[in-house]
Amino acid sequence: AQSVSQHNHHVILSEAASLELGCNYSYGGTVNLFWYVQYPGQHLQLLLKYFSGDPLVKGIKGFEAEFIKSKFSFNLRKPSVQWSDTAEYFCAVNAPNDYKLSFGAGTTVTVRA
């Protein structure tokens, strides 16, 4: 089974600051990697995903993530955050032939205007 750890529990930033959220997973085989976002009062939405190919993945709303296989990491980045990026961010993984997603504990991001 996979496990996912997100290093930051709560991140507070000012608008225009850069954001990087850490995500590490433990699994011996190939994985699919995801970042989901949950805005206050809304459902989970997919930000981006990685299955194979270019390890630098670009998602919606200016987010990107880099898969570093040697570090078992899939960190999420955004060069300049906005107040509207205030949300809960979840990293998740699954094995390519398994629907089941394993989620990290989530990181709360608060962007101050």
Next chain:
Amino acid sequence: GAVVSQHPSRVICKSGTSVKIECRSLDFQATTMFWYRQFPKKSLMLMATSNEGSKATYEQGVEKDKFLINHASLTLSTLTVTSAHPEDSSFYICSATPAQRGGFDEQFFGPGTRLTVL
């Protein structure tokens, strides 16, 4: 596309009663749906995997007799919390994977149901 709805969005019930939560894929067929539970300030915990036309697969520690799951069609799965108790109060979220994708790449999440047991 790929919209998942849940009904009700919130429900309050008395201890000992049963509550049914519906999860529907509105614009796609879903062979597999998932039920998660989310505690405040915590991540999603997978409760069970629901496959259309077959019995659900429950995660370790989840009582199958307490959390009854039925996946009667390719667009509907239901979760019934039987004999609910205050400790069952939580946010329940479903997700679905489109059948036509044929893969395991993405789940689409419903908006969740807030259950409060008094």
